[in-house]
Amino acid sequence: MRKLGLIGGMSWLSTRTYYEHINKLVQARAGQRASAPLLIESLDFSDLARLSTAEEWAHAAEVLADIAKRLEAAGATALIIGANSMHKVYDKVAAAVSIPIIHIAECVAARLETNGVKKAALIGTRNVMIESFYRQKLIQRDIELLPPEMQFVETLDRIIYDELLLGKASRQAERELKTILTNLQQDGAQAVVLGCTELEMIVDVDANVLPIYDCTRIHAEAAVDWIMGEH
Structure with a gap:
């Protein structure tokens, strides 16, 4: 199985849902003892909630791009961003790494x-x-x-x-x-x-x-x- 990186914490409830869905699906496909090889970096969402200005979104892009680079360096072969709204900065985050980011x-x-x-x-x-x-x-x-x-x-x-x-x-x-x-x-x-x-x-x-x-x-x-x- 290939290792996946998850950028999470937006909210932590969302990250929990992703973790559960992914592991149940892996278990269904690979056997009851299987679990997904995941790297998760969960950030503090209080700094990134209800963004409105261009400066705030630029900051969010930098934060997520830094996380993406760390997950790639740690061995992730692809990434997902565990939040719909944060896909607004998808292009900037994707440009920061050489591995694919699966777009929701x-x-x-x-x-x-x-x-x-x-x-x-x-x-x-x-x-x-x-x-x-x-x-x-x-x-x-x-x-x-x-x-x-x-x-x-x-x-x-x-x-x-x-x-x-x-x-x-x-x-x-x-x-x-x-x-x-x-x-x-x-x-x-x-x-x-x-x-x-x-x-x-x-x-x-x-x-x-x-x-x-x-x-x-x-x-x-x-x-x-x-x-x-x-x-």
Whole structure:
């Protein structure tokens, strides 16, 4: 098995989810005693949450690029960034190392395309929903994305940062998510992309009004393809 590097801590709950998904998948493919060869550097997310200015994002890119270089030097053969929003600085981080970084949105876009989804909705933090760095990966595969509705953007951003990143999953948040998903179905979405790892805390991925594409699960599957030499 090939060694994978994970840039984590954004949040630590997300890193835990990646670790669990990856190891369960490796176990399913390589046997009950198997576990994934992983290098993890988990950073302090309090310095990188809710970034807004160009200077803040430039700092984030430097922090992640430094981690990527350390993981490469420690023997990682490929990397993943365990946060959707941090893929905004993907290009700068990828340029800092000579090993591949598996892009979460490209994995999700490929899965949507394979399954014949033509029209989808993307939900997550404000920057994932509104900015082009994530959306363009899906649009490049001829997948039409519903335009972000600002009331949903505000609601989701609040739930993610004020509740989920603190480990809270309230019944009220579950109800609000269900309402959003119902509205997206009525607007013509064939599927919904969970563009935030922590959203699976309040969304039943396997039983919903619409097919749910859990970005973390899909990203972890691509990571395991790499680990097993199938990527």
